[in-house]
Amino acid sequence: METWGMNGETQVANLIKSRRTVRLFKDDVVPEALLLELLNVAVWAPNHEHRQPWRFILFQGVARSIFAEAMVRTYSSEDREKYGPKKRAYLEAVPAHLIVLLKEDPRQKKWDEDYAAVCSLIQNFQLAAWERGLGVVWKTNHYNYDPGFRETVGAQPGEKIVGVLHIGYPDIVPPARPRIPAEELLTVFG
Numbered sequence: 001m002e003t004w005g006m007n008g009e010t011q012v013a014n015l016i017k018s019r020r021t022v023r024l025f026k027d028d029v030v031p032e033a034l035l036l037e038l039l040n041v042a043v044w045a046p047n048h049e050h051r052q053p054w055r056f057i058l059f060q061g062v063a064r065s066i067f068a069e070a071m072v073r074t075y076s077s078e079d080r081e082k083y084g085p086k087k088r089a090y091l092e093a094v095p096a097h098l099i100v101l102l103k104e105d106p107r108q109k110k111w112d113e114d115y116a117a118v119c120s121l122i123q124n125f126q127l128a129a130w131e132r133g134l135g136v137v138w139k140t141n142h143y144n145y146d147p148g149f150r151e152t153v154g155a156q157p158g159e160k161i162v163g164v165l166h167i168g169y170p171d172i173v174p175p176a177r178p179r180i181p182a183e184e185l186l187t188v189f190g
Contacts, residue, residue, distance in 0.1 A: 099155070099161055
């Protein structure tokens with residue numbers, strides 16, 4: 001049973017509201033065992049017909065340079081020259097890159113259900129990571145669609161990269177940004 005805090009919110013509600021997207025990380029290594037523990041929590045995401053339509057690829061340690069080079073190669077030659085060294089240095093410094101893949105289904109309803117399940121898994125992962133002192137940024141950039149990037153990182157035909165999660169212990173935690181209250185977005189019939 002969920003415990004309630006002093007302000008009337010549950011621990012889960014407080015965790016959801018306190019989580020931040022973190023882009024700047026300390027150099028500390030994130031243990032693979034911890035990442036596996038978090039993934040084993042995340043896989044409890046709801047998923048239709050118990051399909052579990054996900055797969056993961058992890059880049060840590062020296063393998064971060066493979067990930068960084070694959071990403072930078074997706075730039076135009078001009079952008080590679082202009083932004084490549086800085087982007088490569090940033091990506092090689094992020095402690096862990098976790099690629100979350102969806103096993104695509106040609107039936108639209110199943111694809112939609114599975115995509116929603118994988119997004120739920122990513123949110124579960126982010127919350128579990130935050131609870132353990134880790135920051136995450138969920139990236140859905142252009143390189144997820146680049147054939148060369150996909151091949152280099154091990155994405156298979158029939159898999160969609162739903163996100164690349166950059167993970168580490170936060171160096172800087174950004175402040176909360178306001179949300180539009182649900183009351184302003186809710187339409188009620190009845």
